Amino acid sequence: MGTLLQRWNRWRHSSARREAVAFYLLILPWLLGFVIFIAYPTLRSFELSLTHYQIGREPLFIGLDNYTRLTQDRNFWQALKVTTIYVFGSVPGSTVIAIVIAMLLAQKVRGVNFWRTIYFLPSVVAPVAVAILWGFVFNPQYGLINTLLRYVGIEGPGWITSEAWALPTVIFMSWWTVGGQIVIYLAGLKNIPQELYEVAEIDGAGPWAKFWNVTIPMLSPTIFFNVVLGFIGAFQIFEGPWVLTNGGPNDATLTYMIYLYRQAFQLGSLGYASALAWVLFMIIMILTVIIIRSSALWVYYEAARDKS
Numbered sequence: 001m002g003t004l005l006q007r008w009n010r011w012r013h014s015s016a017r018r019e020a021v022a023f024y025l026l027i028l029p030w031l032l033g034f035v036i037f038i039a040y041p042t043l044r045s046f047e048l049s050l051t052h053y054q055i056g057r058e059p060l061f062i063g064l065d066n067y068t069r070l071t072q073d074r075n076f077w078q079a080l081k082v083t084t085i086y087v088f089g090s091v092p093g094s095t096v097i098a099i100v101i102a103m104l105l106a107q108k109v110r111g112v113n114f115w116r117t118i119y120f121l122p123s124v125v126a127p128v129a130v131a132i133l134w135g136f137v138f139n140p141q142y143g144l145i146n147t148l149l150r151y152v153g154i155e156g157p158g159w160i161t162s163e164a165w166a167l168p169t170v171i172f173m174s175w176w177t178v179g180g181q182i183v184i185y186l187a188g189l190k191n192i193p194q195e196l197y198e199v200a201e202i203d204g205a206g207p208w209a210k211f212w213n214v215t216i217p218m219l220s221p222t223i224f225f226n227v228v229l230g231f232i233g234a235f236q237i238f239e240g241p242w243v244l245t246n247g248g249p250n251d252a253t254l255t256y257m258i259y260l261y262r263q264a265f266q267l268g269s270l271g272y273a274s275a276l277a278w279v280l281f282m283i284i285m286i287l288t289v290i291i292i293r294s295s296a297l298w299v300y301y302e303a304a305r306d307k308s
Contacts, residue, residue, distance in 0.1 A: 045274040053271035066275035078251050079259035089171040091230040098178040102185035123179030131243035134173045160245050166252040170241050181226050188222030217300040224299045235284050
């Protein structure tokens, strides 16, 4: 009996080892990619953020001087202000638009699959192509919007050439590419039990009451997911403002990533650019933690409520 038990243990341990070896071999490509392309560059950028490093020269260690310089850099504060305005204009606006369109597309109407495809198409178009397209639409002289306004006797604003209108124009452009969010919201709407709407109707609830007391609570996990990803992506906005306005006029659309790009690849100040990147990383991290912590106040998880 003891011999059989020992053989069983040896076989079990050898089988477990084989499974472990197979597991590590299967994840090795991803692990190498993570170390080479993510972990090492991330740690290296932090090291460079502590140096004065110009392209073509050896890095010179200067401690926290780059971070001290940030606090005295007017362009840094301008880029942070512009990006913050963009984030809090783009994310809530795109969230509302995506939910409204998703609810319309969730209806059983003729040709709904065609409209779903139409709304999703902008999300698969390259951001640079989108920016060029909107550049023609918002052009002050021959753009589509101002041309239509002239037909009714209205002289449109400068849009991308106006300091007052450039940033709102970029925010408006971001609302166009909500197709990915719409698809996710559609999936969330399909998962809401119809029995809840039937019970609400029995209680005398109207369309608005059903939307606010049934749809929004049941859709809140999906909203939470899209909002988190939306904030992270919005803080890293680059292509649209760069192609459309190149950060101007008068730095009106100087987003954080445009300023980082200028420091790194136009001025060659890689050390300072690395410090900018790490500050942005910390801002995104702190904001994400705040959103996640606040989710307990407004995100409804049915499974968690059932357990309680």
